[in-house]
Every structure is written in C-alpha cells, then in structure tokens.
Amino acid sequence: MITIGRLADYAGVTTKAVRHYHERGLLPEPGRDSSGYRRYTAQHAIDLVKIRTLTAAGVPLARIKGLLDADEDTLAAAIAEIDDDLEDRIEQLRRTRDQLAQLRGGDRLFVSPEVAGYLDELRELGVSERHLRLERDGWILMQTASPEDAARWIAEKRDLLADPEFRALCLEHDVAYDWSPDDPRLPALAERTRSWFAGRAEPQALGNPDIARLAAQSLPGGSSPAWERLARLMERP
C-alpha cells in the first residue's frame, strides 16, 4: 500500500499526472487511508506504467482509456498501429533535422530545389547578393502565385543561363541597378536586351523585368529607378 508520490516515482511521472489520470478515468481511484491519503496497490503501478508508455508514444489519453481494458487482439492491433505511427514520427523528425541544417546553409529551405540550383548558378556567375535576394523573393512570390508556371519558368531560365549573351545581360542588368535613370548607357542596354529577346521563341513569359517588377512590388527597397527606366525603354522601343 503505497502513496501517490511513491507510485509516481516508480512509474516516472508526477503526482499531478496521476491525479489527472484519475480525473480522466484512466486509473481507478484507490482506497484512502484514515487521513484521506490515496493508497495504491501493485495493480495501480502496472496500469500506470502502461499509461506512461502509451502517452510517451503520443497516444491521446482518451484512446488509452479504451485500450486499457481491451482484449489481447485489439490491443495488439492498436500497438502495431501506434508503432507504425512512431516510426513515421521518427522519420519526420529526421527530415526536420535536415531542414534545420539548411536553415544555417542559406536560401535552399525557402525555395524549391530547382530555384535553389538556379540561384547557385547566378551566384557563380558573379551577380550581387542584392540581385540574388531580389531573384529569390521574386521566385517565392511566383511559386505562391502559380507553382506550375514557376516550375516551367525556372526550367527555361536554367536553360537560358547556358547562353553566354544571357549571362552577360544578367550581369549588365545587375550593375545597372545603381545607375541614374538618366544614365546614357541605359538605352543601349535596353536595345541589346530587346534584340536578344527578339531572337527567342517566347520572350513574353521569361523577361527579367517581370521578376524585377514582381520583386519591386513586394519589397520596399527593391525598386530601382534605372530598372524602371529600362522596363519603359524595352516596352516602347
């Protein structure tokens, strides 16, 4: 005949939890001694360890209640199911660990793997970090707006990066970000960009200005007067 504290210690739970299980009807209330203290038997300890094991497995108390006096087969089936669930949860935690590692490593966590690869290529190309951030944010917005379109576009963009002229244009646009909108080099750059677009099959869906405009809409500091002028110059030749 043991007290609540000893029982709780034995099972590795708190006395509070034991009383909670009484309230929920999981563990039968034991008899009281002359002073009103609860006095427990070995059977209570067995039940409590069972409850603790199931709660540790994440089984809700309401379900444990039904499981405690279930027959062998029902219990075995339930345990098998709970075990499968545990396996899944372990796998899930493993994936979370991977993502946690990516949280340190850069932007891979926030965009699709394809976009992450594209941003890596851009970085290798040598564009500025600011440009990279603009691109990343643009792709995030595109992925929310239309994941399928974004997937198609990113594939085409990565193809485009194989073209030396496109790579050169990317770098030019990057440095042009800081130019004055009256810079005399802007019309030439616009013309060069337009003529390169003209040689392509579907220029309307893939323009850099699209991204720039999207990014500019979403980021207060993302707008560049020079880029805005470029966009105007390219729209009306």
Added chain:
Amino acid sequence: MITIGRLADYAGVTTKAVRHYHERGLLPEPGRDSSGYRRYTAQHAIDLVKIRTLTAAGVPLARIKGLLDADEDTLAAAIAEIDDDLEDRIEQLRRTRDQLAQLRGGDRLFVSPEVAGYLDELRELGVSERHLRLERDGWILMQTASPEDAARWIAEKRDLLADPEFRALCLEHDVAYDWSPDDPRLPALAERTRSWFAGRAEPQALGNPDIARLAAQSLPGGSSPAWERLARLMERP
C-alpha cells in the same frame, strides 16, 4: 502581394496558424488591401518557413520569437542545441518503441530487468501463473517501498534459486496455496521450510512469507488461508 491562404499553403501551415503567429508577435502583421485582407510579401514567406521549420523541431514559439532576429552566431548556436535535442528525442522515441513492444510481450515492462529475469526462472521452474503474478506484484511493491533493498533481495533470491531444496520448496508452497488451512501436510512443510531457513545466513530478510504477506496486503484475491497458516506455523515452531 499574396493572401493569407496562399502564404499558408506555400509554407505548409494553416491560415489559423499564421494568424496565431501574428498574435504572438512572431510574424509581423502585413498591410491590408482595400477590403481588409492581409497582403503578404516574399519576406513573410521566408519568415514563415523559418517558423514552421523551428516549430516542427519542437521549439516553443516564445523561443522562436527571440531567434528570428538573432545574429548569425546566436542562431547557429541555438540551431546546434535544437539539433542535439532532436537527436535525443529521436532516441527517446526509439526507446518508447522498444517499451511498446514489451507491452505485448509480458511483464518485463513493469518490473526491473533483474526481477523480470527472476520471474522467468520461476516460470521455467514450473510454478503456477497465479504464483507468478503474486510474485510480480510483490516485487513491484517492494521496489516502490525501497528500490535499493529490492535490488539486494532480488540478487540473493536469484542465487537461492540455484539451490535444489529452495526450488523444491517454491513448488511446494505453490501447490499449498489451494490447500485447506487444516491440511495435515502443512506442519511438515512449515518444518521443512524452517529447517532450510535455519541453514542459511540471513533468513529473516528473505522469507517467502514476506512476499506473500506484502502481496496479500495489496491484492484482495491474493490471500490464501493455507499460506497464512504456514506463516503462523513458521513464526512459532
């Protein structure tokens, strides 16, 4: 500028969770459009994926709040710590799986491994299941009353089981459980038990009657008139 639903889908959380993060100050409230809808930017998506990753790792929201605008080093240290914690939790879940398997397998979960081994030896010896249950419950109570004493006692008991006479006595006591308290074989059994005890070093701490009495106290159906008579016979020769 995306709506709350698109943002939530992108990050893989519910709109409810997003509003919850606003209330907690984890995610800044975005501007509203003319109809009062929240309109989010790419930065919100980045923050939200970060929050989701950390909550999936079990980090409390209150702590995430501090982590979101922490500097590189602080964040790195925190992530390392969280990762360690995840590793621990995975290990813990693995142990829970083992315990869950034992929940099907028998009594190993409810007593210490030493007691489980002792009960196995008793089972092999051929005592009844009822006797095993009585023993198990007795050991549970002893372990709650005094874990150190129980550990010492169980070690001695396992030694004793090597003695053929003790094994024979165990089996005799087992069958005697159902005898009438007036059974003429009881005095002879008591005398045989007493004389065996007499040949031992510390008979007072290891008597079977101790266990029987403890078990009898705790289990309503655990008392046997024959065993009670045996105990009296052995106390007063």
Added chain:
DNA sequence: CTTGACCTTGCCCCTGGGGCAAGGTTCGAC
C-alpha cells in the same frame, strides 16, 4: 516541538492551435 517532506482539494494558467459562427469579398461561369 519543530521542521521538512508529504499529502489533500481547488482554481487558474500555459502552449499550439482547431472548430465554428456570422459575416464580407472576389472570381469565374453562366
């Protein structure tokens, strides 16, 4: 006799949201 460790009931608090109500909005189809 005191002191510290137990025990009792009761109440409110916390996290991390879910569910539902009672509306207003937007968008595409007809």
Added chain:
DNA sequence: GTCGAACCTTGCCCCAGGGGCAAGGTCAAG
C-alpha cells in the same frame, strides 16, 4: 448581372496534458 464556390475577416470557446500556487492537513525524525 448574378450565382456559387472559395476566399477572407473577427470573435469566441474548446482541446490535451498537465504546471503552479494557495491554503491547508499529516507524518516521521531529531
């Protein structure tokens, strides 16, 4: 132009699984 579906808004209460604290009663040792 209007209908329905699918959005969005705020607000409120609910859940598990306890923790913390109050305001006592009890017990065992020194």
